[in-house]
Amino acid sequence: MEREFESTLLENAVGELSRLPGIGRKTALRLALHLLRQEEKTSDSLGQAIIDLRHGIRYCHECHNISETDTCPICADMTRDHRTICVVETVKDVMSFESTRQYTGVYHVLGGVISPMDGISPDQLQISSLIERVAAGDIDEVILALSATMEGDTTNYYLYRRLSSLPAKVTQLARGISVAGEIQYTDELTLARSLINRTPFSI
Amino acid sequence: MEREFESTLLENAVGELSRLPGIGRKTALRLALHLLRQEEKTSDSLGQAIIDLRHGIRYCHECHNISETDTCPICADMTRDHRTICVVETVKDVMSFESTRQYTGVYHVLGGVISPMDGISPDQLQISSLIERVAAGDIDEVILALSATMEGDTTNYYLYRRLSSLPAKVTQLARGISVAGEIQYTDELTLARSLINRTPFSI
Numbered sequence: 001m002e003r004e005f006e007s008t009l010l011e012n013a014v015g016e017l018s019r020l021p022g023i024g025r026k027t028a029l030r031l032a033l034h035l036l037r038q039e040e041k042t043s044d045s046l047g048q049a050i051i052d053l054r055h056g057i058r059y060c061h062e063c064h065n066i067s068e069t070d071t072c073p074i075c076a077d078m079t080r081d082h083r084t085i086c087v088v089e090t091v092k093d094v095m096s097f098e099s100t101r102q103y104t105g106v107y108h109v110l111g112g113v114i115s116p117m118d119g120i121s122p123d124q125l126q127i128s129s130l131i132e133r134v135a136a137g138d139i140d141e142v143i144l145a146l147s148a149t150m151e152g153d154t155t156n157y158y159l160y161r162r163l164s165s166l167p168a169k170v171t172q173l174a175r176g177i178s179v180a181g182e183i184q185y186t187d188e189l190t191l192a193r194s195l196i197n198r199t200p201f202s203i
Numbered sequence: 204m205e206r207e208f209e210s211t212l213l214e215n216a217v218g219e220l221s222r223l224p225g226i227g228r229k230t231a232l233r234l235a236l237h238l239l240r241q242e243e244k245t246s247d248s249l250g251q252a253i254i255d256l257r258h259g260i261r262y263c264h265e266c267h268n269i270s271e272t273d274t275c276p277i278c279a280d281m282t283r284d285h286r287t288i289c290v291v292e293t294v295k296d297v298m299s300f301e302s303t304r305q306y307t308g309v310y311h312v313l314g315g316v317i318s319p320m321d322g323i324s325p326d327q328l329q330i331s332s333l334i335e336r337v338a339a340g341d342i343d344e345v346i347l348a349l350s351a352t353m354e355g356d357t358t359n360y361y362l363y364r365r366l367s368s369l370p371a372k373v374t375q376l377a378r379g380i381s382v383a384g385e386i387q388y389t390d391e392l393t394l395a396r397s398l399i400n401r402t403p404f405s406i
Contacts (some may be wrong), residue, residue, distance in 0.1 A: 006261060006275070006277075007270070007271050009252075009255055009259040009260055009271060010260065010269065012256070013253060013256040016248055016252040016253075017253075018232050019239050019245070019249070019254075020237065020238075021233070027225070029295070030225075031224070031271040033293075033294060033295060034223065035257055036256065036257060036260055036352045038257070042257075042258050043253050043254060044254055045219055046219040046220070046250075047249075047250040047251065047254035048224070048254070049216045049218075049219040049220075049250075050216060050219075050249055050250035050253070051214055051250035051251070052215070053215070053246060054241070054243050054245075054247070055243065057210060057213065061368065066213065066239060067210070068210050068212060069210070073207070090236075091236060091239075092236060112208065132305060133358075156207070162241035178366070201208040
């Protein structure tokens with residue numbers, strides 16, 4: 001990208017901002033000019049927060065969730081059920097499950113799903129550490145909570161194969177119509193699945 | 204906004220990022236998680252560029268354009284025509300005119316337009332410094348290059364009144380159909396204006 005602005009500092013800031021996903025040169029310029037209109041402490045604290053974030057955050061050595069300590073607060077919480085592991089793709093998925101307030105077990109963040117198209121093979125994911133955790137024993141259940149996509153299903157199947165020789169029970173998320181979902185707007189595959197896996201009526 | 208994440212560092216970064224215009228909490232979280240996946244130097248250089256930007260950039264004491272020096276490169280350029288001042292709203296407008304490569308005069312950045320609705324009065328803009336520049340003499344022409352909005356027109360009229368007692372000629376941008384603009388998609392006001400201000404045919 002050619003140099004566009006008279007000011008090297010502006011050029012630099014726009015260049016760096018536009019490397020963020022979903023932010024092009026135009027948006028980056030708008031953000032930079034916005035920052036120039038604010039007080040110095042506004043851009044100082046933004047810049048510092050970005051620097052501190054990456055320096056201060058590491059990955060939990062147990063579940064690979066982000067953490068400010070070697071063991072994340074979830075793994076360190078002894079009131080949680082450490083015999084149930086929920087396997088998720090990303091850190092964000094942990095946040096999603098936590099926000100349901102329905103899950104009291106621990107997690108294992110794979111860091112993605114197997115995707116030959118994107119060049120992601122099993123050894124680039126946190127799979128062997130999962131197998132080790134489960135093989136170490138004291139695990140009752142492994143919940144596969146991956147996306148219901150082709151890559152997610154492939155990964156589910158791969159994990160199931162790797163885990164099947166171990167004593168832990170392997171389960172996966174229920175698939176069916178969304179809560180508040182209308183039948184007419186639900187796709188056929190989901191509808192078929194919801195019929196096959198129908199559950200006893202309850203209120 | 205309530206604290207949402209376990210990590211103070213993440214909470215901080217998301218909070219700071221979401222103060223940027225057009226960036227909500229969800230986008231801010233996406234950006235923060237993206238930065239966490241990058242190398243340390245990526246977020247370091249982004250953070251530092253943001254901090255340096257605001258510290259290193261000041262406003263040209265002559266035209267109020269952004270600059271790394273007291274006098275901006277445009278005002279300092281003695282090959283430019285310093286007897287013609289193009290009055291614009293923002294720093295970004297200077298960039299737009301510069302990118303046309305058609306203008307060789309200097310600028311005066313008002314910092315906005317008069318807008319009673321947004322509480323912007325003439326004394327919050329760089330108007331008196333413009334009058335002083337023109338009154339100091341040696342100015343042949345002041346080009347009013349403000350937006351063709353109600354606020355822009357109000358400001359144009361206000362500036363015209365303030366400048367009319369001074370010897371400089373006051374002009375404004377031509378209004379008419381856009382280059383490559385189709386008649387059928389041009390609004391009536393613009394069309395009427397383009398008819399009234401028609402120019403001799405040229406190729």
